[in-house]
Amino acid sequence: MSLCSSPFPALLSPPNFSFRLRPRKAQLRLAAVSGNQVRDASRLESVQSRMQEFAPSDVQNKDSAAGNGGLDVLYEDGFGNASVNDYFDAAKAISKPDGGPPRWFCPVECGAPIKDSPLLLYLSGADGVGMGLILHHKSLGKVFEVRCLHTPVNDRTPFEGLVRFVDNAVKNEHVMSPNKPIYLVGESFGGCLALAVAVRNPNIDLVLMLVNPATSFEKSQLQPIIPVLEALPSNLHITVPYLLSLIMGDPIKMAMTSVEDDLPLQQTVEQFSNSLTSLLPLLSDLSDIIPRDTLLWKLNLIKSGAAYVNSRMHAIEAEVLVLASGKDNLLPSGDEANRLWASLKNCKVRYFKDSGHTLLLEDGINLLTILKGTTIYRHSRKRDDVKDYLPPSLSDFNKAFNKDNGWYTAATSPVMLSTLKDGRIVRGLSGVPDKGPVLLVGNHMLVGLDLLPIYENFFKEKKVVLRGMGHPFLFSKINEKPRKEISFTDAFSVFGGLPVTPLNIYRLFSMGSFILLYPGGAREALHHKGEEHKVIWPNQPEFVRMAARFGATIVPFGVVGEDDLLELVLDYNDMRNIPFVNDWLKNMNQDVVKLRSDADDEVSNQQLFVPVFLPKIPGRLYYLFGKPIETQGMDIVNDKKKVTDVYLRVKSEVEGIISYLKRKREEDPYRNIIQRTAYQASLGNLAEVPTFEP
Numbered sequence: 252m253s254l255c256s257s258p259f260p261a262l263l264s265p266p267n268f269s270f271r272l273r274p275r276k277a278q279l280r281l282a283a284v285s286g287n288q289v290r291d292a293s294r295l296e297s298v299q300s301r302m303q304e305f306a307p308s309d310v311q312n313k314d315s316a317a318g319n320g321g322l323d324v325l326y327e328d329g330f331g332n333a334s335v336n337d338y339f340d341a342a343k344a345i346s347k348p349d350g351g352p353p354r355w356f357c358p359v360e361c362g363a364p365i366k367d368s369p370l371l372l373y374l375s376g377a378d379g380v381g382m383g384l385i386l387h388h389k390s391l392g393k394v395f396e397v398r399c400l401h402t403p404v405n406d407r408t409p410f411e412g413l414v415r416f417v418d419n420a421v422k423n424e425h426v427m428s429p430n431k432p433i434y435l436v437g438e439s440f441g442g443c444l445a446l447a448v449a450v451r452n453p454n455i456d457l458v459l460m461l462v463n464p465a466t467s468f469e470k471s472q473l474q475p476i477i478p479v480l481e482a483l484p485s486n487l488h489i490t491v492p493y494l495l496s497l498i499m500g501d502p503i504k505m506a507m508t509s510v511e512d513d514l515p516l517q518q519t520v521e522q523f524s525n526s527l528t529s530l531l532p533l534l535s536d537l538s539d540i541i542p543r544d545t546l547l548w549k550l551n552l553i554k555s556g557a558a559y560v561n562s563r564m565h566a567i568e569a570e571v572l573v574l575a576s577g578k579d580n581l582l583p584s585g586d587e588a589n590r591l592w593a594s595l596k597n598c599k600v601r602y603f604k605d606s607g608h609t610l611l612l613e614d615g616i617n618l619l620t621i622l623k624g625t626t627i628y629r630h631s632r633k634r635d636d637v638k639d640y641l642p643p644s645l646s647d648f649n650k651a652f653n654k655d656n657g658w659y660t661a662a663t664s665p666v667m668l669s670t671l672k673d674g675r676i677v678r679g680l681s682g683v684p685d686k687g688p689v690l691l692v693g694n695h696m697l698v699g700l701d702l703l704p705i706y707e708n709f710f711k712e713k714k715v716v717l718r719g720m721g722h723p724f725l726f727s728k729i730n731e732k733p734r735k736e737i738s739f740t741d742a743f744s745v746f747g748g749l750p751v752t753p754l755n756i757y758r759l760f761s762m763g764s765f766i767l768l769y770p771g772g773a774r775e776a777l778h779h780k781g782e783e784h785k786v787i788w789p790n791q792p793e794f795v796r797m798a799a800r801f802g803a804t805i806v807p808f809g810v811v812g813e814d815d816l817l818e819l820v821l822d823y824n825d826m827r828n829i830p831f832v833n834d835w836l837k838n839m840n841q842d843v844v845k846l847r848s849d850a851d852d853e854v855s856n857q858q859l860f861v862p863v864f865l866p867k868i869p870g871r872l873y874y875l876f877g878k879p880i881e882t883q884g885m886d887i888v889n890d891k892k893k894v895t896d897v898y899l900r901v902k903s904e905v906e907g908i909i910s911y912l913k914r915k916r917e918e919d920p921y922r923n924i925i926q927r928t929a930y931q932a933s934l935g936n937l938a939e940v941p942t943f944e945p
Contacts, residue, residue, distance in 0.1 A: 328644035329389025361392025371395035374441030377549040443556035449569040457569040467587035468557040577604030592733035602734040624741030665704035669876040676945035687763040688803035695775035720751035760801040792898030802883035809908030815870020821863035918943040
């Protein structure tokens, strides 16, 4: 029974727990529905008016972003503001027997998303509460219309009934927005539900994100528990949650979600201890969230759902991303990821070897960042690498540049210099234009050692995204594996990287972007012995004409310091002289897309390989961005000679910058890490280490 035609009947807020009640379309009305009772409409309106007062600053910020059709660089995504304790509080508040059927709700903290956001439906695990995304509500709510499925504790809807319920929501949404994808996040049992809906809708554009899906239930350690639960006296059921908690997730990582970043060691230990101490007693609440009869019903529901999906796996056409945990003691999720990767037609896998079953409740797992890195976020049927790109958030930046790679910045202490219009060289990036389109053109160090400091400093100082052009091999399906972990390629995509193609460059220029281009490409990044700091560019002036067409500013730059960081032991020439290694190189390059296939020069014939090198006691990296070259007003687009002259000028500038830096670094008293460490030990780790006078 329903009071409206909306596929998303709203769940009324239980005491002390709030939900944002907002329809997807203006013409839709909201109603709170249960199986045998219709909630009072005036009470619903009262709750709705209260929800409009929730987090007004957050809503205003999101409305502003929506008006611009996007998000600001290093926006605050809200990730990390909730903890596992919040999950238990929410689960207790919402898990009240009301006799109602399954229903959808919108977490109020999701706020209002950016313009034209797709719909995301969250399908929870066996608990049925629907709060498993609580750590991700704010971040996902920036770019999705989020709906969560809640199944009341006493509901006994069979698997086929749940499939029909979700299926109806998907079909109704597709009718309203036929050109948008619909995202289904299925966790554990919800993974079976998502796959079953995909089976029924091969012609609807679905994107499935399966988190440790229960399709491997036949091999689960829960199987032997079923007869034990059936025979267990009801007064002993309170012990079951403690047993389940030992195999569901890692309490250490779950407790870490409440610990603030960048605290002194003593405060970190104190916060962690308090978090873990407060978390453990909450496990007893699981017996209220999942009573014995409900748990038995859910286990049998999972069993029937897994059987349903496994017999129909071949019919799934949807795009699928599987997130699998290596320490899932509830399900063999790693092995299941292998099977799904081989069975599904369009499947990616990201493997978290140190995580447990409740992956989305663990510290450091940001679902939106994973979506950005795997490039599955889109607004239409086909992904647009330019328009569908989501800029990195502040939490993305902190994790990538402070947590994960802060050691690299500390070890290399990069020196960033730029050239003003009057020719003066200054420290920092003030010589680089503030507005695009801008094309940064420079030399690559071995395996891209130069990339990290460039991105970090442009984010910090210029607040712009560098759209780095990468070899298509980095983004190809050849790199996908059944147990692929989060990789450099994923991080590159998060921070603006995309395949280098003329169309991508053209469209980025048209949008006034900052483009980072290495004309030497893989040939420079995988250079041979003795080629450190050598500029190896193609003969054809590939980028000048397009830059001039859009009046872009070309900024030549150079970087040195590779020879102070590592020693190249085996290059391509060495490796192809080893018989079995040579065969491996041939196989690896067989299916690689060839860039510049119509050219005949050193750069176009580059073979991909993995060089062998040894680290050195780190020296220092030096960057210099040369005097900007304005192409606005240059009448060179149709003049081949003028285009070539500008190209040679840019190349000469880069070579001159490299020579300048190699000479001037000899004057740097802090080139060695020992001197830099001593300097910062006396003035503090945050003190900027001096360098030579430009």
